[in-house]
Amino acid sequence: MGHITESSWVPSVTLRVGVGTPDVAALLLGADGRVRGDADMVFAGQPVHPSGAVRHSGTSLALALHEVEPEVERIVIAGAAGGGHLAAMAPDRAVVVAYLIGNPEGGEAVVFGEFYRESGGWKFTGIGKGYTAGLAALVTDYGVEVAEEEPAAGPSAPGLVKQPAAGAAEQPAPGLAQRPAAAGPLPLAGVAKGPAGNGAADGDGGHPAPSGTAKDGPAAPDGGGRNGKGGWAASVAGRMQGWVSGGGDRTADDGGGPGAFGPDFKPFTAKGEGDSVVTAGPQVPAGPVLLEVTHQGSDSYIGVHALGEDNKDAGSSLFSSQLADFTGSTVTEAPEGRPLRLRVAAYNAWTVRVRPVSAARRLRGTLKGYGPEALLYTGGPADLTVDFKGNEENGGYVSLWTHPITDGGVLSPSPTLSLSKPGRQLATVPLPDGPLLLLFSADGKWSLTVRELGL
Structure with missing residues (x-):
């Protein structure tokens, strides 16, 4: 049985x-x-x-x-x-x-x-x-x-x-x-x-x-x-809590195969523990890349910053989290003419992986996840329902940045902040016509359900 x-x-x-x-x-x-x-x-x-x-x-x-x-x-x-x-x-x-x-x-x-x-x-x-x-x-x-x-x-x-x-x-x-x-x-x-x-x-x-x-x-x-x-x-x-993640198709025939959302290349992986600096291998080209990070431990912190040409932190942090057994992904730009370098601040063992953006999960139907994640949406105008149960103290924070993908540009210079609220959330936000890059973040488990409008 x-x-x-x-x-x-x-x-x-x-x-x-x-x-x-x-x-x-x-x-x-x-x-x-x-x-x-x-x-x-x-x-x-x-x-x-x-x-x-x-x-x-x-x-x-x-x-x-x-x-x-x-x-x-x-x-x-x-x-x-x-x-x-x-x-x-x-x-x-x-x-x-x-x-x-x-x-x-x-x-x-x-x-x-x-x-x-x-x-x-x-x-x-x-x-x-x-x-x-x-x-x-x-x-x-x-x-x-x-x-x-x-x-x-x-x-x-x-x-x-x-x-x-x-x-x-x-x-x-x-x-x-x-x-x-x-x-x-x-x-x-x-x-x-x-x-x-x-x-x-x-x-x-x-x-x-x-x-x-x-x-x-x-x-x-x-x-x-x-x-x-x-x-x-x-x-x-x-x-059992009935939480089983949706698959998140990465290979569907939607025009979003390798190379459709930036350069295609062989993935790069680095592993370590504690504070460190990661230099991506030569196979990582300039352009938008998917950055995936895991970090072990229940009493923990992980922060990741991209390093600029002056070898200092460039812009805001890519990740900054105290989630237990953290997993997360986002999209960042690998620089032209020099390797992508990342500063990792962590308590415990971590893994950093750099992959093509096309490897991100597609948003179709209902997806479930944990922590921040970069998602690709290639459908038409839709309503997106966000279900975030909050962290262990019923607090936490949830946000969603929407980047329209045009002319090969994955990270839009003018993204839309579609959602930014603390605590438990059950909210519906509109999505424009795809393709879109969605940078979603939540301090715990979440569920996203997309319903195309047929407009």
């Missing part, structure tokens, strides 16, 4: 995913439904994907859906069958997926469900398929080559792997064990792999190395009970 709608949208943010047991793994699949190599399996013994977008931490997985490589179409969540449930939490601690699998047919391992791409966003669907032959049979179905296990003196770990023979130098962590450094099949026995090394990663348009300085986000609820009355799985459904 599941407590989600089939094929439910989930927000394209960093989700904390738990299944009530530390024996949980993620399999990153291509369009053919198979892993590209052993590195596409993330588990306790191999805790960080090379892209940094998927991590195993303690008893849960962190899936940064907005950072997953475009070649990855699906992320399968699997593990020991004892958990009986799956839950995913957004950075604001909203439970966006709660799925109960009951008692799957099969004994030792189970596919709980999968996250998959659709229309530029992400959806989740529950599966609940059990494997009597254990995790080795499960991962083999998705293209992982599993080496035969060596006989072990001790008993096997519950439902997953065998322990090494007595007298081994180190004992494995519960769950799967290390992928060897050399090429070859993935063994299900051996010494667990350690965490990634320290140091920030400066992206070159490819996939940045994971930063060992990053701290864990909000933990998934502990598995206080299995799938039964009074257990964790029963209580999580009652805590």
